[in-house]
Amino acid sequence: MRVALFATCVNDALFPATAVATVRLLERLGVDVDFPAGQTCCGQPQYNTGYRQACEPLVRRTARAFAGYEHVVTPSGSCVAMVRDNYPRIGARAAADGRGTELAEAADALAPRVHELTEFLTDVLGVEDVGAYFPHTVTYHPSCHGLRVLGLGERPLRLLRAVRGLELVELPGAEECCGFGGTFAVKNAAVSAAMAEDKLAHALGTGADVLCGADNSCLLHLGATLHRRGEALRPLHLAEILASTEQHPWRPS
Amino acid sequence: MTGTFLGMPAFPQAAAAALRDGRLRANLRHATHTIRDKRARAVAELDDWAELRAAGKAIKDHTLRHLDRYLVQLEEAVAAAGGAVHWAADAEEANRIVADLVHATGETEVVKVKSMATQEIGLNEALAAEGITAYETDLAELIVQLGDDRPSHILVPAIHRNRAEIREIFAERMAAWGRPAPADLTDSPAELAEAARLHLREKFLRARVAVSGANFMVAETGTLVVVESEGNGRMCLTLPRTLISVVGIEKVVPTWRDLEVFLQLLPRSSTAERMNPYTSLWTGLGPSKGADGDGPSAFHLVLLDNGRTAALADQVGRQALRCIRCSACLNVCPVYERAGGHAYGSVYPGPIGAILTPQLRGITSPVDASLPYASSLCGACYEVCPVAIDIPEVLVHLRERVAEQGGHPLERAAIAAAGYLFDHPAALAAAERLAGRTRALHPRRLPGPGRAWTDTRDLPQVPAEPFRDWWRRNRS
Numbered sequence: 001m002r003v004a005l006f007a008t009c010v011n012d013a014l015f016p017a018t019a020v021a022t023v024r025l026l027e028r029l030g031v032d033v034d035f036p037a038g039q040t041c042c043g044q045p046q047y048n049t050g051y052r053q054a055c056e057p058l059v060r061r062t063a064r065a066f067a068g069y070e071h072v073v074t075p076s077g078s079c080v081a082m083v084r085d086n087y088p089r090i091g092a093r094a095a096a097d098g099r100g101t102e103l104a105e106a107a108d109a110l111a112p113r114v115h116e117l118t119e120f121l122t123d124v125l126g127v128e129d130v131g132a133y134f135p136h137t138v139t140y141h142p143s144c145h146g147l148r149v150l151g152l153g154e155r156p157l158r159l160l161r162a163v164r165g166l167e168l169v170e171l172p173g174a175e176e177c178c179g180f181g182g183t184f185a186v187k188n189a190a191v192s193a194a195m196a197e198d199k200l201a202h203a204l205g206t207g208a209d210v211l212c213g214a215d216n217s218c219l220l221h222l223g224a225t226l227h228r229r230g231e232a233l234r235p236l237h238l239a240e241i242l243a244s245t246e247q248h249p250w251r252p253s
Numbered sequence: 254m255t256g257t258f259l260g261m262p263a264f265p266q267a268a269a270a271a272l273r274d275g276r277l278r279a280n281l282r283h284a285t286h287t288i289r290d291k292r293a294r295a296v297a298e299l300d301d302w303a304e305l306r307a308a309g310k311a312i313k314d315h316t317l318r319h320l321d322r323y324l325v326q327l328e329e330a331v332a333a334a335g336g337a338v339h340w341a342a343d344a345e346e347a348n349r350i351v352a353d354l355v356h357a358t359g360e361t362e363v364v365k366v367k368s369m370a371t372q373e374i375g376l377n378e379a380l381a382a383e384g385i386t387a388y389e390t391d392l393a394e395l396i397v398q399l400g401d402d403r404p405s406h407i408l409v410p411a412i413h414r415n416r417a418e419i420r421e422i423f424a425e426r427m428a429a430w431g432r433p434a435p436a437d438l439t440d441s442p443a444e445l446a447e448a449a450r451l452h453l454r455e456k457f458l459r460a461r462v463a464v465s466g467a468n469f470m471v472a473e474t475g476t477l478v479v480v481e482s483e484g485n486g487r488m489c490l491t492l493p494r495t496l497i498s499v500v501g502i503e504k505v506v507p508t509w510r511d512l513e514v515f516l517q518l519l520p521r522s523s524t525a526e527r528m529n530p531y532t533s534l535w536t537g538l539g540p541s542k543g544a545d546g547d548g549p550s551a552f553h554l555v556l557l558d559n560g561r562t563a564a565l566a567d568q569v570g571r572q573a574l575r576c577i578r579c580s581a582c583l584n585v586c587p588v589y590e591r592a593g594g595h596a597y598g599s600v601y602p603g604p605i606g607a608i609l610t611p612q613l614r615g616i617t618s619p620v621d622a623s624l625p626y627a628s629s630l631c632g633a634c635y636e637v638c639p640v641a642i643d644i645p646e647v648l649v650h651l652r653e654r655v656a657e658q659g660g661h662p663l664e665r666a667a668i669a670a671a672g673y674l675f676d677h678p679a680a681l682a683a684a685e686r687l688a689g690r691t692r693a694l695h696p697r698r699l700p701g702p703g704r705a706w707t708d709t710r711d712l713p714q715v716p717a718e719p720f721r722d723w724w725r726r727n728r729s
């Protein structure tokens with residue numbers, strides 16, 4: 001099977017290790033991975049800040065970059081939510097504004113082909129044990145978009161439970177938002193910081209070594225707070241845990 | 254909407270101030286988490302919750318689409334049952350109508366059933382200016398009124414107060430408003446409730462005019478519905494001679510049958526009860542048209558627009574008019590939980606306030622323009638809303654309106670720059686490489702607007718090479 005990796009702009013620029021891990025994991029599972037170079041950003045930050053029209057070129061670009069791929073895989077729940085939920089909306093609005101149906105068609109054609117990584121693994125490939133090895137105590141934060149917009153449910157936890165050596169500890173208040181919210185983190189910095197504080201108090205209370213998530217933007221915000229506070233708890237994307245094996249164990253980058 | 258909240262600071266400033274109040278944070282956290290968990294259990298009891306929710310949404314959407322028709326039907330039915338219907342385009346007009354109606358009775362006091370609509374229009378203040386005193390009779394509203402405070406929650410207006418604070422307010426303020434609190438009042442809930450009961454009983458027995466809102470109005474029969482927990486509302490609805498109800502035009506439902514859906518959705522979502530303790534329904538003056546002396550002998554219904562028609566014209570924003578004011582969205586909102594209700598600068602706080610207030614009042618003041626951003630878009634509100642209002646969708650839609658109005662110059666510049674880079678992958682890769690090469694020089698804290706990020710967080714370490722370059726070296 002051949003799939004296209006939608007790395008996302010945050011992973012490309014700030015968390016390349018997550019994208020590399022996604023490539024290695026998928027290849028280990030026998031999937032051929034392409035990285036169409038025309039891809040950039042899904043437009044989520046712009047859209048959520050109120051700049052819908054600024055996203056239209058990105059909808060077009062993203063749809064073009066992934067045309068012809070039956071499956072597009074993304075290690076970011078919020079970017080999948082953007083494509084699945086908002087691309088069709090952006091297309092429909094452009095059509096309603098009398099600017100033709102081309103954008104709506106591009107959006108509608110792309111949306112169903114984009115899978116969040118854990119969806120792709122469990123639903124398309126039908127695997128839960130990906131052969132990973134990760135001898136650490138891990139707690140999992142299900143980011144809001146994955147939890148509520150995509151309905152990932154137990155998928156990430158099922159994948160984590162199948163990892164050899166991994167001890168999974170439950171995160172209290174897991175479904176509560178971490179306070180990132182894109183530009184919310186800057187526009188409402190005080191509330192955002194208070195939310196991070198509570199989320200981290202729960203995470204630190206578990207005694208885990210690793211705070212795992214499937215969305216690096218939330219982990220960026222939580223990790224930056226942990227770094228400021230000098231905490232040892234390590235934020236890590238799920239893909240990097242699943243890519244880790246006895247032969248090639250995860251190493252801090 | 255009312256001017257009571259004019260001059261409020263924008264949400265981020267008000268929220269930051271509220272966050273520094275440790276007692277407020279503890280009160281809110283405790284209260285919201287308790288009711289949140291209870292609601293989840295009450296909703297989980299029903300196998301057909303999803304269907305009920307879909308039905309609630311569909312009934313409201315249908316009614317809003319044919320609002321003109323149902324309002325006229327309602328007016329005719331209320332008139333036929335002996336009530337008088339008045340139409341108010343805005344707050345000023347509604348307040349004028351109510352004040353004139355009270356003046357016509359010759360009274361200078363009214364008792365009030367808890368009502369969001371009358372708070373929205375600032376009725377108490379308007380009546381006070383006309384020499385009429387309005388007494389709030391809902392326990393929590395009483396606490397707010399005695400404390401010269403503002404409500405901070407739709408259902409539990411004094412949620413920001415704990416028992417000790419309430420005892421203090423009762424002991425110090427009740428005497429100025431009527432029967433004083435007992436000298437030895439403690440902060441036990443039973444004693445506080447008894448003090449309120451005695452204080453209010455006096456008002457119920459004396460008042461000749463009552464003012465209420467309504468949770469629902471049934472178009473086919475002209476029946477109004479008030480649901481409550483305390484029974485104080487029923488006292489107001491039945492004892493005084495004149496009853497004046499001020500109700501938003503979106504509260505109409507077509508038939509009695511529709512109540513079956515909403516009387517299940519509302520109590521479970523708001524108080525986590527299977528059924529609310531008191532459901533009062535009245536149709537004009539009843540079959541006897543008030544002649545037998547039972548209940549009010551005059552009934553006035555003031556139908557309030559106050560920005561609702563404008564909201565109805567907005568294809569995305571209009572779903573906010575489905576709201577049944579259950580407050581479930583407040584109770585699950587992580588932002589409300591930390592900022593408290595006052596930061597929203599409106600009688601409608603929390604997620605619903607963030608989408609309703611800017612639509613009713615417009616987005617010209619700093620606080621109203623900041624409300625659509627008072628959310629991390631986590632979606633918890635949408636998940637619990639019993640009429641499936643996609644609050645995140647409306648928030649983003651309203652952000653667009655703020656941005657169109659000019660937004661923030663720096664923000665616009667950043668969006669434009671990002672737009673260029675993201676549409677030119679080669680330039681993007683060059684920028685990423687430059688960032689990687691200069692990463693040793695990057696600070697961990699930023700000056701200027703970037704401080705909002707680095708006050709509590711470090712800047713992330715930029716990697717040595719972007720993923721694109723790794724791919725080119727290793728795979729292509």
Ligand code: SF4
Pocket residue numbers: 522575576577578579580581582583605634637638639640641642
């Ligand atoms: S928006 Fe929905 S959840 Fe919030 S108060 Fe209204 S009906 Fe309840």
